[in-house]
Amino acid sequence: MKTDAFALRHIGPRESDQQHMFKTIGVTDMTQLLYETFPDGIRLKNDLQLDPAMTEYEYLTHISQLGAKNKVFKSYIGLGYHPAIVPPVIQRNIFENPGWYTAYTPYQAEIAQGRLEALLNYQTTVIELSGMEIANASLLDEGTAAAEAMALLFDVRTRDQKKNNANKFFVSEEILPQTLSVLETRSTPIGIELVVGNHETFDFSEDFFGAILQYPGKYGQVYDYAGFISTAKSKEIKVAVAADILSLVKLTSPGEMGADVVVGTSQRFGIPMGYGGPHAAFFATKEEYKRSMPGRIIGVSQDVNGNRALRMALQTREQHIKREKATSNICTAQVLLAVMAGMYAVYHGPKGLQYIADKVHASAVTTAKALSSIGINQANTAFFDTILVHADAAKVRTIAEKNEVNFFYPDNKSVSISFNETTSIADINLIIAIFAEATGKESVNVSDASTEVHLSEQSIRTSTFLQHDVFNSHHSESQLMRYIKKLERKDLSLNHSMISLGSCTMKLNAAAEMLPLSMPNWNSIHPFAPADQAQGYLTMLKKLEQQLNVVTGFAGTSLQPNSGAQGEYAGLMAIRAYHISRNEGHRNVCLIPSSAHGTNPASAAMAGMKIIVTKTTPEGNIDVEDLRARAIEHKDDLSCLMVTYPSTHGVYESSIIEITKLIHDNGGLVYMDGANMNAQVGLTNPATIGADVCHLNLHKTFAIPHGGGGPGVGPICVNEKLVPFLPTNPIVATGGDKAITAVSAAPYGSALVCLISYGYISMLGAEGLRSATEHAILNANYMKARLEEHFPILYTGECGRAAHEMIVDCREFKQNGIEVTDIAKRLMDYGFHAPTVSFPVAGTLMIEPTESEDLGELDRFCDALISIRKEIAQASAEDVNNPLKNAPHTLAMLTAETWDLPYSREKAAYPLDYIAENKFWPSVRRVDDAFGDRNLICSCAPIEAYMEH
Structure with a gap:
């Protein structure tokens, strides 16, 4: 066994556990499980053509060497992007802390x-x-x-x-x-x-x-x-x-x-x-x-x-x-x-922010004055941090880049200089020297920052800000470190237990994937820096695009969309541009199955499309005959179909090839939502099932952490006919030769976190990627086998198998007075985050364990749900004073002098033995949503000021 193989660290179940899991499911091996899960005709015949997998050590060596190809110049480009000082206490305790970056x-x-x-x-x-x-x-x-x-x-x-x-x-x-x-x-x-x-x-x-x-x-x-x-x-x-x-x-x-x-x-x-x-x-x-x-x-x-x-x-x-x-x-x-x-x-507070803003303004004023003193003038009559200098841009650029300095050049006679909090007196003197050399003037040397203000009186802020205690209490590192830790302890993240959210794929975010994000030669590059200063980035991004092309079976990729929703939109806009290029701009009908995620119709509406919702069968699959009728009805105006595969219900629909052919036969294209790509990688792909474009959630399948709700990346992968329409950027050209305009601000979107997915693919390799998908399917079907004796499972494939996720039906428990929300809150007492609640079917839980969870964790979660099922059996609609309705139970409740509930404190907080070893305490009891909506407060004012009278 290669004990340094990344797949061994990423994939949860040990080889020794698999026979037990197969036996529980009722199959002999992985081959049989996949045969009973996958439809005929969509399985890849060959392994993905990717480079051999790297070990973690090899990858970190590789990424350090690649990062050395990026040149970190002093950046005064501005345009919304500035060098910033990341306080080390925030970098170490939040940015690099899985307690923060793995939360949902x-x-x-x-x-x-x-x-x-x-x-x-x-x-x-x-x-x-x-x-x-x-x-x-x-x-x-x-x-x-x-x-x-x-x-x-x-x-x-x-x-x-x-x-x-x-x-x-x-x-x-x-x-x-x-x-x-x-x-x-x-x-x-x-x-x-x-x-x-x-x-x-x-x-x-x-x-x-x-x-x-x-x-x-x-x-x-x-x-x-x-x-x-x-x-x-x-x-x-x-x-x-x-x-x-x-x-x-x-x-x-x-x-x-x-x-x-x-x-x-x-x-x-x-x-x-x-x-x-x-x-x-x-x-x-x-x-x-x-x-x-x-x-x-x-x-x-x-x-x-x-x-x-x-x-x-x-x-x-x-x-x-x-x-x-x-x-x-x-x-x-x-x-x-x-x-x-x-x-x-919080760390700097109002006085600290004022100091930083004053320092930045002083840098701009000092430079403008010094340049003026040697006959070099700038155009702005009032400015905060940016001056616009009249000079020969080509000459200035040559000398500036020789001195490892970047400015922005609006035209051949102008230079824009944006100052930032890292700018020092030495930096200012270098800037002056650059312009003096470019203009043949004798440079001057400044020793102190100017105290002048180059703003009109009416432009200067007079109102106060950030007077609340939280912004005036944590200015030492000890204070802020403890404040951050206090907040972290209130949150359940992947560093405590599995988060089995269906469709959201909360998998391991490996430390080796994350480490490069803190390296200055990766995180300090301006998005509009000259290409020769970003060769490490451009090499990595091009390689990632190629990797994603291989994974999806497509011809081209744009990394620009910086969320899944942006990816949906970008994919639809590429389809729209394709039809327009063929003088078929009238094709604007988008077919969307009723089971689709709600962002699908929202994205289609934003793309200016007419939305036709098609039916699903009682088994939760696309109703092919209804889809056929709608496609034929709208064949003259059909733009596309939006489809998720496997379906949102966690099933590999066997009719998918028939479905995609039906759309193509009627003049439309197929957009595949990549939310469930974790059940495809290495086994099938969007091109094989007949899609033309898909978006990928790099924060799901490809291991970028959710970070409590973001960041995300949602690149689109397209076939050859759509490659020309991939989006561009007005400053750094990207995309195809018929590119649509930008879908997000930066040329390559959230490029820094693309390093994570690049590491994920590079360290897993073809075999590891396929194995990850296989184990995601294995874990889901193992949990299904354990839970289906206690809960109804909605929607399965033709052989009774789930894909990488399943839907547990909780609607029948209403007769016991129990709602699915009660189960979600009770899971907190067991130390778990609830699966996806009431999506895509109201009153259900959608569970996706991912490949990262080991057998012990899968069993603990199943044990928790089975224990809750027994609690449901003991509940009644007439008596709502039970552990589910009162969940979650806080430490304050358990340690109070009085306990007047009809069950024990131990039952409330420690219903199973494993919990005592690593108890997670919710910090508040069940939140009153209705009160919050009636009294909307979204800032740090005390709640007493807003109480209902």
């Missing part, structure tokens, strides 16, 4: 109070710096957040009688170029006409419903937008502002100017540039727009005892529940990065 989205609030508090801190930071009333828990990046702002304003325009038919959206020419490209992509399919121009000469006509401004402008000019916003409001035009978050420490907030929406990125709050991501975007608006707001909001509520408790607020307004009526398909966030940015604000 906080749907089960009682065991997620730590990251919910961290996200509340983030929302508070955004609300107070932006001057708005409400903020969400982050979006994907600044470009897509701006597009979400446009969509929100388009959605709410119907509230203004005069604006029902207005479809023009003004975009200031000061907008970041990548943001403009994303706006172009998002506006066209839904009928928005973009008008790009000068905000100072804008004609406020009735055709406009909204506008977006950049604050400061893309090359640093600070404008006072109060007059523009006031005039816009008088014309019933709503205004979004894309703002630099650090500048808002020093500048008048957009909210004080009257803005309706404020967006931006929090990257410079202690997040590495990482060649473009991941970074948490922020989105803030007015409370009146909360039900049109994209993403998630963390709210303050209370538990059943009236104690303060946090939760994801207004959960039913998540866009994917609106399906085809959605204005956004976002179902994730950048939680890990938002947590880091919020903690950066």
